[in-house]
Amino acid sequence: MEQQPGYILLIDCPDEKGLVHHISGVLYRLGLNIIGNQEFVEHEEDRFFMRTSFRGAIQPDEVVEELKALLPAGANISLRQHQPKNIVLLVTREQHCLAELLVRNQFRELNANILAVVGNHPDLGRFTHQFGINFHHVPHEGISREQHEAHILEVVSRYQPEYLVLAKYMRILSPEFVARFPNRIINIHHSFLPAFIGASPYRQAYERGVKIIGATAHIVNNDLDEGPIIVQNVIPVDHTYSVNDMIRTGKDVEKIALARALQLVFDDKVTVNGNKTIIFD
Amino acid sequence: MEQQPGYILLIDCPDEKGLVHHISGVLYRLGLNIIGNQEFVEHEEDRFFMRTSFRGAIQPDEVVEELKALLPAGANISLRQHQPKNIVLLVTREQHCLAELLVRNQFRELNANILAVVGNHPDLGRFTHQFGINFHHVPHEGISREQHEAHILEVVSRYQPEYLVLAKYMRILSPEFVARFPNRIINIHHSFLPAFIGASPYRQAYERGVKIIGATAHIVNNDLDEGPIIVQNVIPVDHTYSVNDMIRTGKDVEKIALARALQLVFDDKVTVNGNKTIIFD
Amino acid sequence: MEQQPGYILLIDCPDEKGLVHHISGVLYRLGLNIIGNQEFVEHEEDRFFMRTSFRGAIQPDEVVEELKALLPAGANISLRQHQPKNIVLLVTREQHCLAELLVRNQFRELNANILAVVGNHPDLGRFTHQFGINFHHVPHEGISREQHEAHILEVVSRYQPEYLVLAKYMRILSPEFVARFPNRIINIHHSFLPAFIGASPYRQAYERGVKIIGATAHIVNNDLDEGPIIVQNVIPVDHTYSVNDMIRTGKDVEKIALARALQLVFDDKVTVNGNKTIIFD
């Protein structure tokens, strides 16, 4: 027997009595096979969040309409078929996060399709090609940031990706660029945010003499290093670690944090709530 | 305004379509204020688990009857008012877990009332008394295990505790004793179970040369060290650790694991499913 | 046979060839029983650090003189008998760190003697007395910070402690006060420094939506929250944690971080190097 398509329903709206009962009623009357169901109420702002995964033959637009009719004003409803997301990666020179994603992609463990990799340096082109993935070198030297971003946008647009992943892309994106992909750019920052915002976080960590270093995967918004955090990951260090030891050790933490964050995002488990995330894991 | 009483509803039953809708319907019609709601379906055995916390003026027996009527056969329904549990501790000679619980109890951070402490050695009597808690020395020397457990039972029975907590109680309880407190005895085992079952786990860990040690808080059933696990906690060690260093380091891991497990149990967040736990955290 | 007294030798000096050979030569000729020996060279500034623990019958002053003669200029030499340190605790209202230390002290697991507890609020007096330890309430209301610190100093001076431990003491100490106890004041800060410096770090962490919270035990110097870090400890959190949940969860992390830091300090395993620590663990 052929399996019915799977869907993920994400709802957030002002909290009120009976939401679970009413929403589950819609799904029950459609005769769907519920796989999982989770709710959360953010009590500081009385907002209700829900994630339901189910299988069934539905007309998604009709389900959304029916839900909209019974939910309070200000409700966000997302109903997506469960399938791999199309993504493009941006990189600079470091390979560890790129490699992590290329390997998972090749073995279909990423829940995404890497359509292409864009680098502002050419260094990772050959490596990307080993995996049979397109690499585009979009240099930034000698042109303005606006021009560079326009070039990137031109390349990215050809692929129509659902998400951009900054896999150690070491340039700051302009608010205008970010605004084109709202909540759809994922970055890995090489520190335990909000510690060590900005450049050379491992040098900063070394100078401060911390005993734990970390990495933060987050959604990019207009403020540098300030977007909603998805995953943080840490590892102990001690006084014997040079800056380079921290950088090397940090790579493992970074790539695993990024990979876990992407798994959550691509499984539609992440809802953005202001500058925070609600994660139904 | 006076706050309405809080309740925790725990349900588990064979999975079927519409459970969330039907259960939430009962609560909705009662006009309750839902604080939190979580469901889980164990897919290997198709069993549904749910925890709901709410406030409201209800007749608990009537609610349970109404739920029973609409749930499939084999449903377990627990509806308890949210209030501190009454507990008795069993100890031997080590103080770290006992101290952790006595301090939390004194500052009302345990969500329980420690009614008494029972020790098979007298060592911890004075310390317990510092906290104004009764201590009963029930010696085991020169008598059979049955006799000893009968003595313990006699003392424990005076307090009618809802839970017994083995806070480093170093004697094995008989199945007969355990059967009197089904899923109501919590133990802290000083290893990362199922590694190092049995006596002297730190000596075993030292001999094996492990690089991480741990502790396991679990519900006691008939098989020693085999009950459902609630919390596990670990900490790295290295070759410089003697057995005594491991024991000392392990104490911190043990007491925090036990305290976290008790917090989960006393908040009615733990459901036992065979020899496993479902934890709605 | 009576055991010979144990000593800890801590040396730091500019690095040069032969240091280990020359220092170990002094100890060898004295016929000492070396228990452990560790060296470290900080390569950014070419500074040599060494910790040796040994047993033997020595004239400490003579050993220090002999070492000074063969070490380069700028050497720090500390030779201390291995014995419990005398300490005074400063507290405010929260009991978890205080309780952790009082319990360890009572069972001789702190490698220190708590001589007294000083609180700027009276709340923890009764609890401290349960352990048979002096408590001094030194109120700060209605007087200047200078006056308050003078009162504290007056009380502390009676005990001649080797270390002051800020066990959740919630007031900022002046540089003048700190200067009287150079590298001898240990603080627990309730965040993963340098994230969330300043007031209400858990509120800050909540607002930022972090996925891990932490605590930092450090030596106090003139700059608030800027002293050399000894231990950091973290724990994962998620979107379901309210500020109060973070505070409660953080308490376990704080008290264990502080207790570990004190263990390292009281075992003379910590050397301060600028605003960092070298820890021979």
Place this chain on the structure above:
Amino acid sequence: MEQQPGYILLIDCPDEKGLVHHISGVLYRLGLNIIGNQEFVEHEEDRFFMRTSFRGAIQPDEVVEELKALLPAGANISLRQHQPKNIVLLVTREQHCLAELLVRNQFRELNANILAVVGNHPDLGRFTHQFGINFHHVPHEGISREQHEAHILEVVSRYQPEYLVLAKYMRILSPEFVARFPNRIINIHHSFLPAFIGASPYRQAYERGVKIIGATAHIVNNDLDEGPIIVQNVIPVDHTYSVNDMIRTGKDVEKIALARALQLVFDDKVTVNGNKTIIFD
């Protein structure tokens, strides 16, 4: 200026007074530039361990002879130039550990040269070739274990590797095979040993309801899953994890544990002491 060659000196011998002084004397008289120095005495058996890294122009054989003359009987002395180790990998079907090592190898971050990959299944051949590394399919079907191992040995022997790495090689090696590479075979076991020895550890972990899963990188000796442990790594799980979720989550833990273990081994930081390791990190 050309840099002098780097060496790692590893010594272990019965403990006696003056060892550090005498050994450091040899190095001092040679005018070497000591980069790092660490000692450890295992007190249960009174055995001394030392690791020294240095630069200098030496005749290694002469240095070893000179050290041998002054060390007690039963001393092991290893003096190796610091250079990448030559290794061969054995794999079966899973790619995650293999990929981790191939990527690090390509970017010279492994401190080793992967000479070839041998698989008892052909699945990973194409992937290995993407990295320009030889892959040998040595099937085990229809032949005895002895024959299969003879085939593997024939292939491996062509490369004269210093170490064999079992990167999720799912067959048990015979004692005879292992004896040919004493302390030179590194394995990654997909459980937190000694928990879940043997087959299907994730299924075992799932059945037991553990709350933490782990992986263990160890040196292979005659007893399956019983060799000296180098690195252990863990990650929390909960009741929502299916066996497959544990397997997927475990992969990250496995590959990082293996990579860290290899870094330690290839940097000559690991000394085997019976069935344990001394690690000078």
